[in-house]
Amino acid sequence: MGEDENRPIKTRHTILLVDDELTIIEPICELLKRLGYKVICAESGKQAIDLFKQECDDIDVVILDMLMPGMNGKEAFFHIRSIRPDIPVIFVSGYNYKDHLNDVVSGKASSFIQKPYSFSGLHLEIQKILTDNNSSAKI
Template identity: 40%
Template sequence: MSQETRGYTVLVVEDEDTLRQACSDVLDAFGYCVLLAANGEEAVQMVKAEGERIDCVLLDLTMPGMNGATTYAQMRKIKPDLRVIVTSGHDVEDALQQFPTGSVFEYIQKPYSMYELHRRLQELLASAASGNAA
C-alpha cells in the first residue's frame, strides 16, 4: 500500500461492469478506498450520503440515463470542491463540449492503463493537498 494513496476514497462511476470492477480491484491494490456506482443517479446519491469522505470521482462520460456531464453538475451542487477525473473514448475536445464553460476537471481518454490512472489520481490528490483547484 502506497503512503500517497492510503486513506483516500475514490468513487468510480462506470456503467460497464467489467471496467468498473477492474478499476475497483486495481485502485484497491494501490491502497485507495473504493466506492462504486453503476450510473449517474447512483453516483449523485452516493455523494449526498458519503460526500465528506469522497476525495475524488472517476466519472465515465457516456452512460445511459444521466450522462457524465449532468452527473458532474449534480455532484458539484452537493460538493462544489469535489475532484473529478472524467473518462471517455471521445477525444478531449468532444468531451469538453458537453460541459458548461468553467467546468473544472481532469480528463483521461479510454482506453487507459491502470498505472496511468493511478498516476493521474496521485497528481490530482497531491494538488488537492496543496490547495490547488482542479
C-alpha cells in the same frame, strides 16, 4: 488552533468510481483497492449522485464516465458539484470530449482521460489531483 487543526488526519483516500461497464469498473475497483484506496462504485449517474450525497465529506476524487444510459456523466457532474463544488473529477470516455469539457467544466482539479486508458496513467492522474489538492489546501 483552528477547527481544521483538530480534525484527524486522513490517511486513506476515497474514490467514487462511476462507469456503466462492469468490464471496466470491476478490475479498476480491485486495482485501486490493492493500492490502498477505499473505492465506492456506481454503475449510473443517478446511483453516483445518491452515493455521493451519503458519502460526500469522505470522497476525495470522482472518476466519472461521460457516456452512460439515463443520466450521462456531464449531468451527474453538475449534480455532484452542486453538492460539493470543490470535488476533483476525472472524466473518462472513449470519445474525445476534452475540448468540450474545457468549455463546460470550470474549477480546479478536473481532468480528462481518453479510453482505453492504462491503469498506471489513471493512478498517476489520481496522485496528481490528490497532491494538487493537498498543496492548495495549505495555502
